[in-house]
Amino acid sequence: MLLGAASRPVELADAPQWWYACLYTGGVDATDDVVAGLLPPVLAEVRALGASRWFFLRYVDRRGPHLRLRVFGPGASLDRLVRSVDDLGAHLELITTAPRARPIELVPGAGAALLAGAGDAVGVRPAVYEPEIDKYGGLDGVELAERLFEFSSELALWGVSEHEKGGARDALAALLLADAAGALLHGARAGRWPARRAVSWSRFWHIHSRWWTGAVLGDETLRVALEAQAAGHRDAVGERLRRTAALPGVQAWRRRWFRAIDDHLAAAGRMEVPRTPQHLVFHQNHMLMNRLGYLPREEALLGIHARDWTALSSTDPRPSTKGQNR
Known part of the structure:
Protein backbone atom coordinates (compact mmCIF):
# COMPACT_ATOMS: atom_id res chain seq x y z
CA MET A 1 0.00 0.00 0.00
CA LEU A 2 1.39 3.45 -0.98
CA LEU A 3 2.08 5.92 1.77
CA GLY A 4 -0.80 8.32 2.11
CA ALA A 5 -3.17 6.13 0.10
CA ALA A 6 -6.63 5.80 1.55
CA SER A 7 -7.66 2.31 2.57
CA ARG A 8 -10.41 0.77 0.47
CA PRO A 9 -13.77 1.21 2.22
CA VAL A 10 -15.59 -1.99 3.09
CA GLU A 11 -18.52 -2.27 0.73
CA LEU A 12 -21.83 -3.61 1.95
CA ALA A 13 -21.55 -6.58 -0.40
CA ASP A 14 -18.19 -7.49 1.20
CA ALA A 15 -19.49 -7.44 4.77
CA PRO A 16 -19.79 -10.93 6.30
CA GLN A 17 -23.34 -12.19 6.60
CA TRP A 18 -25.33 -15.40 6.80
CA TRP A 19 -26.42 -17.50 3.82
CA TYR A 20 -29.15 -20.03 4.56
CA ALA A 21 -30.80 -22.69 2.43
CA CYS A 22 -32.98 -25.74 2.96
CA LEU A 23 -31.68 -28.84 1.17
CA TYR A 24 -34.69 -31.10 0.64
CA THR A 25 -33.76 -34.78 0.53
CA GLY A 26 -36.95 -36.47 -0.71
CA GLY A 27 -37.38 -38.30 2.61
CA VAL A 28 -35.34 -39.26 5.64
CA ASP A 29 -33.73 -42.23 3.87
CA ALA A 30 -31.18 -40.12 1.99
CA THR A 31 -30.36 -37.54 4.64
CA ASP A 32 -27.23 -39.24 5.99
CA ASP A 33 -25.84 -39.56 2.46
CA VAL A 34 -26.51 -35.87 1.82
CA VAL A 35 -24.67 -34.97 5.03
CA ALA A 36 -21.67 -37.14 4.17
CA GLY A 37 -21.61 -36.61 0.41
CA LEU A 38 -22.77 -33.06 -0.30
CA LEU A 39 -21.67 -30.93 2.65
CA PRO A 40 -17.88 -31.55 2.54
CA PRO A 41 -17.27 -30.26 -1.03
CA VAL A 42 -19.57 -27.27 -0.52
CA LEU A 43 -17.79 -26.30 2.69
CA ALA A 44 -14.32 -26.77 1.20
CA GLU A 45 -15.18 -24.36 -1.61
CA VAL A 46 -16.68 -21.58 0.49
CA ARG A 47 -13.98 -21.82 3.15
CA ALA A 48 -11.39 -21.23 0.44
CA LEU A 49 -13.25 -17.99 -0.30
CA GLY A 50 -13.25 -16.82 3.31
CA ALA A 51 -16.35 -18.34 4.95
CA SER A 52 -15.65 -18.38 8.68
CA ARG A 53 -18.56 -20.21 10.27
CA TRP A 54 -21.19 -22.77 9.35
CA PHE A 55 -23.61 -25.24 10.83
CA PHE A 56 -26.49 -27.46 9.84
CA LEU A 57 -29.45 -29.18 11.38
CA ARG A 58 -32.13 -31.64 10.26
CA TYR A 59 -35.72 -30.51 10.02
CA VAL A 60 -39.11 -31.48 8.61
CA ASP A 61 -41.76 -29.13 7.26
CA ARG A 62 -44.73 -29.55 4.93
CA ARG A 63 -42.40 -29.82 1.91
CA GLY A 64 -40.52 -32.68 3.55
CA PRO A 65 -37.35 -33.64 5.43
CA HIS A 66 -34.36 -31.41 4.76
CA LEU A 67 -31.07 -30.06 5.99
CA ARG A 68 -30.92 -26.44 7.06
CA LEU A 69 -27.49 -25.20 6.07
CA ARG A 70 -26.17 -21.86 7.34
CA VAL A 71 -22.86 -20.36 6.23
CA PHE A 72 -21.35 -17.09 7.49
CA GLY A 73 -18.82 -15.33 5.33
CA PRO A 74 -17.90 -12.42 3.07
CA GLY A 75 -19.65 -11.56 -0.16
CA ALA A 76 -17.32 -13.66 -2.34
CA SER A 77 -18.10 -16.91 -0.52
CA LEU A 78 -21.83 -16.25 -0.32
CA ASP A 79 -21.99 -15.19 -3.96
CA ARG A 80 -20.45 -18.53 -4.88
CA LEU A 81 -23.18 -20.30 -2.92
CA VAL A 82 -25.90 -18.30 -4.65
CA ARG A 83 -24.43 -19.12 -8.06
CA SER A 84 -24.04 -22.79 -7.09
CA VAL A 85 -27.70 -23.43 -6.23
CA ASP A 86 -28.35 -25.28 -9.50
CA ASP A 87 -25.26 -27.44 -8.93
CA LEU A 88 -26.40 -28.18 -5.39
CA GLY A 89 -29.81 -29.21 -6.71
CA ALA A 90 -28.25 -31.54 -9.27
CA HIS A 91 -26.01 -33.08 -6.60
CA LEU A 92 -29.04 -33.61 -4.37
CA GLU A 93 -30.86 -35.39 -7.21
CA LEU A 94 -27.93 -37.75 -7.74
CA ILE A 95 -27.70 -38.62 -4.05
CA THR A 96 -31.41 -38.93 -3.30
CA THR A 97 -32.22 -41.15 -6.30
CA ALA A 98 -29.60 -43.77 -5.41
CA PRO A 99 -31.02 -47.03 -3.95
CA ARG A 100 -30.59 -47.51 -0.21
CA ALA A 101 -32.00 -49.41 2.74
CA ARG A 102 -34.75 -47.99 4.90
CA PRO A 103 -33.44 -45.99 7.87
CA ILE A 104 -33.25 -47.62 11.27
CA GLU A 105 -35.41 -46.42 14.15
CA LEU A 106 -34.11 -47.10 17.65
CA VAL A 107 -37.62 -46.54 18.98
CA PRO A 108 -40.39 -47.92 16.74
CA GLY A 109 -42.66 -45.16 15.50
CA ALA A 110 -40.26 -42.40 16.52
CA GLY A 111 -40.63 -40.62 13.20
CA ALA A 112 -44.32 -41.17 12.55
CA ALA A 113 -45.62 -38.02 14.24
CA LEU A 114 -42.84 -35.82 12.86
CA LEU A 115 -43.29 -37.04 9.29
CA ALA A 116 -47.10 -37.02 9.22
CA GLY A 117 -48.24 -34.82 6.34
CA ALA A 118 -44.70 -34.06 5.16
CA GLY A 119 -43.96 -34.05 1.45
CA ASP A 120 -41.07 -35.58 -0.49
CA ALA A 121 -39.56 -32.53 -2.19
CA VAL A 122 -36.01 -32.64 -3.55
CA GLY A 123 -34.07 -29.45 -4.16
CA VAL A 124 -32.62 -26.26 -2.71
CA ARG A 125 -34.79 -23.52 -1.24
CA PRO A 126 -33.15 -20.29 0.01
CA ALA A 127 -34.42 -18.95 3.33
CA VAL A 128 -33.79 -16.21 5.88
CA TYR A 129 -31.91 -17.09 9.06
CA GLU A 130 -33.72 -16.01 12.22
CA PRO A 131 -31.58 -16.90 15.27
CA GLU A 132 -33.31 -18.24 18.38
CA ILE A 133 -32.29 -15.26 20.47
CA ASP A 134 -34.53 -15.97 23.45
CA LYS A 135 -33.59 -19.65 23.73
CA TYR A 136 -29.89 -18.90 24.04
CA GLY A 137 -30.11 -15.82 26.24
CA GLY A 138 -29.79 -12.85 23.90
Whole structure:
Protein backbone atom coordinates (compact mmCIF):
# COMPACT_ATOMS: atom_id res chain seq x y z
CA MET A 1 0.00 0.00 0.00
CA LEU A 2 1.39 3.45 -0.98
CA LEU A 3 2.08 5.92 1.77
CA GLY A 4 -0.80 8.32 2.11
CA ALA A 5 -3.17 6.13 0.10
CA ALA A 6 -6.63 5.80 1.55
CA SER A 7 -7.66 2.31 2.57
CA ARG A 8 -10.41 0.77 0.47
CA PRO A 9 -13.77 1.21 2.22
CA VAL A 10 -15.59 -1.99 3.09
CA GLU A 11 -18.52 -2.27 0.73
CA LEU A 12 -21.83 -3.61 1.95
CA ALA A 13 -21.55 -6.58 -0.40
CA ASP A 14 -18.19 -7.49 1.20
CA ALA A 15 -19.49 -7.44 4.77
CA PRO A 16 -19.79 -10.93 6.30
CA GLN A 17 -23.34 -12.19 6.60
CA TRP A 18 -25.33 -15.40 6.80
CA TRP A 19 -26.42 -17.50 3.82
CA TYR A 20 -29.15 -20.03 4.56
CA ALA A 21 -30.80 -22.69 2.43
CA CYS A 22 -32.98 -25.74 2.96
CA LEU A 23 -31.68 -28.84 1.17
CA TYR A 24 -34.69 -31.10 0.64
CA THR A 25 -33.76 -34.78 0.53
CA GLY A 26 -36.95 -36.47 -0.71
CA GLY A 27 -37.38 -38.30 2.61
CA VAL A 28 -35.34 -39.26 5.64
CA ASP A 29 -33.73 -42.23 3.87
CA ALA A 30 -31.18 -40.12 1.99
CA THR A 31 -30.36 -37.54 4.64
CA ASP A 32 -27.23 -39.24 5.99
CA ASP A 33 -25.84 -39.56 2.46
CA VAL A 34 -26.51 -35.87 1.82
CA VAL A 35 -24.67 -34.97 5.03
CA ALA A 36 -21.67 -37.14 4.17
CA GLY A 37 -21.61 -36.61 0.41
CA LEU A 38 -22.77 -33.06 -0.30
CA LEU A 39 -21.67 -30.93 2.65
CA PRO A 40 -17.88 -31.55 2.54
CA PRO A 41 -17.27 -30.26 -1.03
CA VAL A 42 -19.57 -27.27 -0.52
CA LEU A 43 -17.79 -26.30 2.69
CA ALA A 44 -14.32 -26.77 1.20
CA GLU A 45 -15.18 -24.36 -1.61
CA VAL A 46 -16.68 -21.58 0.49
CA ARG A 47 -13.98 -21.82 3.15
CA ALA A 48 -11.39 -21.23 0.44
CA LEU A 49 -13.25 -17.99 -0.30
CA GLY A 50 -13.25 -16.82 3.31
CA ALA A 51 -16.35 -18.34 4.95
CA SER A 52 -15.65 -18.38 8.68
CA ARG A 53 -18.56 -20.21 10.27
CA TRP A 54 -21.19 -22.77 9.35
CA PHE A 55 -23.61 -25.24 10.83
CA PHE A 56 -26.49 -27.46 9.84
CA LEU A 57 -29.45 -29.18 11.38
CA ARG A 58 -32.13 -31.64 10.26
CA TYR A 59 -35.72 -30.51 10.02
CA VAL A 60 -39.11 -31.48 8.61
CA ASP A 61 -41.76 -29.13 7.26
CA ARG A 62 -44.73 -29.55 4.93
CA ARG A 63 -42.40 -29.82 1.91
CA GLY A 64 -40.52 -32.68 3.55
CA PRO A 65 -37.35 -33.64 5.43
CA HIS A 66 -34.36 -31.41 4.76
CA LEU A 67 -31.07 -30.06 5.99
CA ARG A 68 -30.92 -26.44 7.06
CA LEU A 69 -27.49 -25.20 6.07
CA ARG A 70 -26.17 -21.86 7.34
CA VAL A 71 -22.86 -20.36 6.23
CA PHE A 72 -21.35 -17.09 7.49
CA GLY A 73 -18.82 -15.33 5.33
CA PRO A 74 -17.90 -12.42 3.07
CA GLY A 75 -19.65 -11.56 -0.16
CA ALA A 76 -17.32 -13.66 -2.34
CA SER A 77 -18.10 -16.91 -0.52
CA LEU A 78 -21.83 -16.25 -0.32
CA ASP A 79 -21.99 -15.19 -3.96
CA ARG A 80 -20.45 -18.53 -4.88
CA LEU A 81 -23.18 -20.30 -2.92
CA VAL A 82 -25.90 -18.30 -4.65
CA ARG A 83 -24.43 -19.12 -8.06
CA SER A 84 -24.04 -22.79 -7.09
CA VAL A 85 -27.70 -23.43 -6.23
CA ASP A 86 -28.35 -25.28 -9.50
CA ASP A 87 -25.26 -27.44 -8.93
CA LEU A 88 -26.40 -28.18 -5.39
CA GLY A 89 -29.81 -29.21 -6.71
CA ALA A 90 -28.25 -31.54 -9.27
CA HIS A 91 -26.01 -33.08 -6.60
CA LEU A 92 -29.04 -33.61 -4.37
CA GLU A 93 -30.86 -35.39 -7.21
CA LEU A 94 -27.93 -37.75 -7.74
CA ILE A 95 -27.70 -38.62 -4.05
CA THR A 96 -31.41 -38.93 -3.30
CA THR A 97 -32.22 -41.15 -6.30
CA ALA A 98 -29.60 -43.77 -5.41
CA PRO A 99 -31.02 -47.03 -3.95
CA ARG A 100 -30.59 -47.51 -0.21
CA ALA A 101 -32.00 -49.41 2.74
CA ARG A 102 -34.75 -47.99 4.90
CA PRO A 103 -33.44 -45.99 7.87
CA ILE A 104 -33.25 -47.62 11.27
CA GLU A 105 -35.41 -46.42 14.15
CA LEU A 106 -34.11 -47.10 17.65
CA VAL A 107 -37.62 -46.54 18.98
CA PRO A 108 -40.39 -47.92 16.74
CA GLY A 109 -42.66 -45.16 15.50
CA ALA A 110 -40.26 -42.40 16.52
CA GLY A 111 -40.63 -40.62 13.20
CA ALA A 112 -44.32 -41.17 12.55
CA ALA A 113 -45.62 -38.02 14.24
CA LEU A 114 -42.84 -35.82 12.86
CA LEU A 115 -43.29 -37.04 9.29
CA ALA A 116 -47.10 -37.02 9.22
CA GLY A 117 -48.24 -34.82 6.34
CA ALA A 118 -44.70 -34.06 5.16
CA GLY A 119 -43.96 -34.05 1.45
CA ASP A 120 -41.07 -35.58 -0.49
CA ALA A 121 -39.56 -32.53 -2.19
CA VAL A 122 -36.01 -32.64 -3.55
CA GLY A 123 -34.07 -29.45 -4.16
CA VAL A 124 -32.62 -26.26 -2.71
CA ARG A 125 -34.79 -23.52 -1.24
CA PRO A 126 -33.15 -20.29 0.01
CA ALA A 127 -34.42 -18.95 3.33
CA VAL A 128 -33.79 -16.21 5.88
CA TYR A 129 -31.91 -17.09 9.06
CA GLU A 130 -33.72 -16.01 12.22
CA PRO A 131 -31.58 -16.90 15.27
CA GLU A 132 -33.31 -18.24 18.38
CA ILE A 133 -32.29 -15.26 20.47
CA ASP A 134 -34.53 -15.97 23.45
CA LYS A 135 -33.59 -19.65 23.73
CA TYR A 136 -29.89 -18.90 24.04
CA GLY A 137 -30.11 -15.82 26.24
CA GLY A 138 -29.79 -12.85 23.90
CA LEU A 139 -27.42 -11.82 21.13
CA ASP A 140 -24.27 -12.71 23.08
CA GLY A 141 -25.73 -16.08 23.94
CA VAL A 142 -26.64 -16.75 20.30
CA GLU A 143 -23.12 -15.92 19.15
CA LEU A 144 -21.67 -18.33 21.70
CA ALA A 145 -24.20 -20.98 20.70
CA GLU A 146 -23.36 -20.59 17.00
CA ARG A 147 -19.68 -21.22 17.70
CA LEU A 148 -20.57 -24.50 19.37
CA PHE A 149 -23.07 -25.29 16.59
CA GLU A 150 -20.16 -25.27 14.15
CA PHE A 151 -18.08 -27.61 16.31
CA SER A 152 -21.12 -29.85 16.79
CA SER A 153 -21.71 -29.88 13.03
CA GLU A 154 -18.09 -30.86 12.34
CA LEU A 155 -18.40 -33.64 14.92
CA ALA A 156 -21.66 -34.87 13.40
CA LEU A 157 -20.19 -34.75 9.89
CA TRP A 158 -17.43 -37.08 11.07
CA GLY A 159 -19.83 -39.30 13.02
CA VAL A 160 -22.26 -39.74 10.13
CA SER A 161 -19.44 -40.39 7.65
CA GLU A 162 -17.66 -42.95 9.83
CA HIS A 163 -20.41 -44.81 11.72
CA GLU A 164 -23.82 -46.25 10.88
CA LYS A 165 -27.01 -45.58 12.76
CA GLY A 166 -28.04 -48.81 14.43
CA GLY A 167 -24.35 -49.58 15.02
CA ALA A 168 -21.39 -47.73 16.47
CA ARG A 169 -23.00 -44.33 15.89
CA ASP A 170 -25.61 -45.13 18.56
CA ALA A 171 -22.88 -45.84 21.10
CA LEU A 172 -20.99 -42.72 20.03
CA ALA A 173 -24.13 -40.63 20.53
CA ALA A 174 -24.72 -41.98 24.04
CA LEU A 175 -21.08 -41.35 24.96
CA LEU A 176 -21.25 -37.78 23.69
CA LEU A 177 -24.43 -37.12 25.66
CA ALA A 178 -22.66 -38.36 28.77
CA ASP A 179 -19.58 -36.27 28.00
CA ALA A 180 -21.54 -33.02 27.72
CA ALA A 181 -23.27 -33.62 31.04
CA GLY A 182 -19.91 -34.67 32.49
CA ALA A 183 -18.33 -31.41 31.32
CA LEU A 184 -21.18 -29.51 32.94
CA LEU A 185 -20.35 -31.04 36.33
CA HIS A 186 -16.66 -31.91 36.08
CA GLY A 187 -15.14 -29.60 33.46
CA ALA A 188 -11.89 -27.89 34.37
CA ARG A 189 -13.72 -24.62 35.05
CA ALA A 190 -16.94 -25.98 36.53
CA GLY A 191 -16.10 -24.52 39.94
CA ARG A 192 -16.06 -20.97 38.57
CA TRP A 193 -19.82 -21.04 37.95
CA PRO A 194 -21.44 -22.71 40.99
CA ALA A 195 -24.74 -23.12 39.12
CA ARG A 196 -23.08 -25.81 36.98
CA ARG A 197 -23.27 -28.18 39.96
CA ALA A 198 -26.72 -27.13 41.14
CA VAL A 199 -28.37 -30.16 39.49
CA SER A 200 -27.08 -33.69 40.12
CA TRP A 201 -26.14 -36.22 37.44
CA SER A 202 -29.23 -38.36 38.10
CA ARG A 203 -31.54 -35.35 38.22
CA PHE A 204 -30.17 -34.03 34.91
CA TRP A 205 -31.01 -37.31 33.16
CA HIS A 206 -34.38 -37.58 34.87
CA ILE A 207 -35.33 -34.19 33.42
CA HIS A 208 -33.91 -35.20 30.02
CA SER A 209 -35.94 -38.40 29.93
CA ARG A 210 -39.18 -36.79 31.03
CA TRP A 211 -38.88 -34.03 28.44
CA TRP A 212 -38.13 -36.16 25.38
CA THR A 213 -40.64 -38.88 26.24
CA GLY A 214 -43.46 -36.41 26.91
CA ALA A 215 -43.73 -37.48 30.55
CA VAL A 216 -43.39 -33.83 31.50
CA LEU A 217 -46.92 -33.42 30.08
CA GLY A 218 -48.29 -36.12 32.36
CA ASP A 219 -48.03 -39.33 30.30
CA GLU A 220 -45.36 -41.68 31.65
CA THR A 221 -46.11 -44.52 29.20
CA LEU A 222 -43.20 -43.99 26.81
CA ARG A 223 -40.68 -43.20 29.54
CA VAL A 224 -41.53 -46.41 31.40
CA ALA A 225 -41.33 -48.41 28.15
CA LEU A 226 -37.91 -47.00 27.27
CA GLU A 227 -36.58 -47.68 30.76
CA ALA A 228 -37.72 -51.29 30.36
CA GLN A 229 -36.17 -51.50 26.88
CA ALA A 230 -32.86 -50.16 28.19
CA ALA A 231 -32.89 -52.49 31.20
CA GLY A 232 -33.47 -55.51 28.95
CA HIS A 233 -30.38 -54.74 26.86
CA ARG A 234 -28.16 -53.11 29.47
CA ASP A 235 -25.29 -55.60 29.32
CA ALA A 236 -25.19 -55.67 25.51
CA VAL A 237 -25.40 -51.89 25.26
CA GLY A 238 -22.70 -51.46 27.89
CA GLU A 239 -20.37 -53.76 25.95
CA ARG A 240 -21.06 -51.85 22.71
CA LEU A 241 -20.28 -48.57 24.45
CA ARG A 242 -17.02 -49.99 25.82
CA ARG A 243 -15.94 -51.19 22.36
CA THR A 244 -16.82 -47.88 20.74
CA ALA A 245 -15.16 -45.86 23.51
CA ALA A 246 -11.89 -47.70 22.78
CA LEU A 247 -11.72 -46.48 19.16
CA PRO A 248 -8.98 -43.83 18.72
CA GLY A 249 -11.15 -41.51 16.63
CA VAL A 250 -13.96 -41.69 19.15
CA GLN A 251 -11.57 -40.95 22.02
CA ALA A 252 -10.22 -37.88 20.22
CA TRP A 253 -13.62 -36.44 19.38
CA ARG A 254 -14.99 -37.12 22.86
CA ARG A 255 -12.14 -35.20 24.48
CA ARG A 256 -12.69 -32.30 22.09
CA TRP A 257 -16.44 -32.28 22.75
CA PHE A 258 -15.90 -32.34 26.51
CA ARG A 259 -13.51 -29.36 26.27
CA ALA A 260 -15.81 -27.51 23.88
CA ILE A 261 -18.73 -27.77 26.31
CA ASP A 262 -16.53 -26.69 29.22
CA ASP A 263 -15.25 -23.71 27.19
CA HIS A 264 -18.79 -22.79 26.13
CA LEU A 265 -20.08 -22.80 29.69
CA ALA A 266 -17.06 -20.89 30.97
CA ALA A 267 -17.70 -18.16 28.39
CA ALA A 268 -21.44 -18.10 29.11
CA GLY A 269 -20.79 -17.74 32.84
CA ARG A 270 -18.20 -15.03 32.30
CA MET A 271 -20.59 -13.09 30.03
CA GLU A 272 -23.49 -13.68 32.42
CA VAL A 273 -25.71 -15.15 29.73
CA PRO A 274 -29.16 -15.27 31.39
CA ARG A 275 -29.74 -19.01 30.99
CA THR A 276 -28.86 -21.83 33.35
CA PRO A 277 -25.87 -23.99 32.40
CA GLN A 278 -28.19 -27.02 32.45
CA HIS A 279 -30.43 -25.31 29.89
CA LEU A 280 -27.46 -24.61 27.62
CA VAL A 281 -26.13 -28.18 27.79
CA PHE A 282 -29.60 -29.66 27.31
CA HIS A 283 -30.10 -27.76 24.06
CA GLN A 284 -26.57 -28.25 22.73
CA ASN A 285 -26.92 -31.98 23.37
CA HIS A 286 -30.22 -31.97 21.53
CA MET A 287 -28.75 -30.19 18.52
CA LEU A 288 -25.88 -32.68 18.35
CA MET A 289 -28.31 -35.61 18.45
CA ASN A 290 -30.35 -33.97 15.69
CA ARG A 291 -27.25 -33.58 13.52
CA LEU A 292 -26.28 -37.20 14.11
CA GLY A 293 -29.72 -38.26 12.90
CA TYR A 294 -31.60 -39.10 16.10
CA LEU A 295 -35.22 -38.17 16.72
CA PRO A 296 -36.43 -36.93 20.13
CA ARG A 297 -37.71 -40.32 21.32
CA GLU A 298 -34.44 -41.91 20.23
CA GLU A 299 -32.54 -39.22 22.10
CA ALA A 300 -34.52 -40.14 25.22
CA LEU A 301 -33.35 -43.76 24.91
CA LEU A 302 -29.76 -42.69 24.25
CA GLY A 303 -29.93 -40.49 27.34
CA ILE A 304 -30.87 -43.51 29.45
CA HIS A 305 -27.86 -45.35 28.01
CA ALA A 306 -25.67 -42.31 28.79
CA ARG A 307 -26.88 -42.28 32.39
CA ASP A 308 -26.33 -46.02 32.78
CA TRP A 309 -22.94 -45.97 31.04
CA THR A 310 -21.38 -43.96 33.84
CA ALA A 311 -22.83 -46.31 36.44
CA LEU A 312 -21.64 -49.36 34.51
CA SER A 313 -18.15 -48.02 33.86
CA SER A 314 -17.64 -47.14 37.55
CA THR A 315 -15.94 -43.85 36.64
CA ASP A 316 -16.80 -40.21 36.71
CA PRO A 317 -18.36 -38.99 33.44
CA ARG A 318 -15.13 -37.72 31.87
CA PRO A 319 -13.64 -39.21 28.69
CA SER A 320 -10.41 -41.11 29.25
CA THR A 321 -7.15 -39.25 28.77
CA LYS A 322 -5.03 -42.37 29.18
CA GLY A 323 -1.93 -42.13 27.07
CA GLN A 324 -2.55 -38.49 26.21
CA ASN A 325 -0.57 -35.40 27.12
CA ARG A 326 -2.47 -33.30 29.62
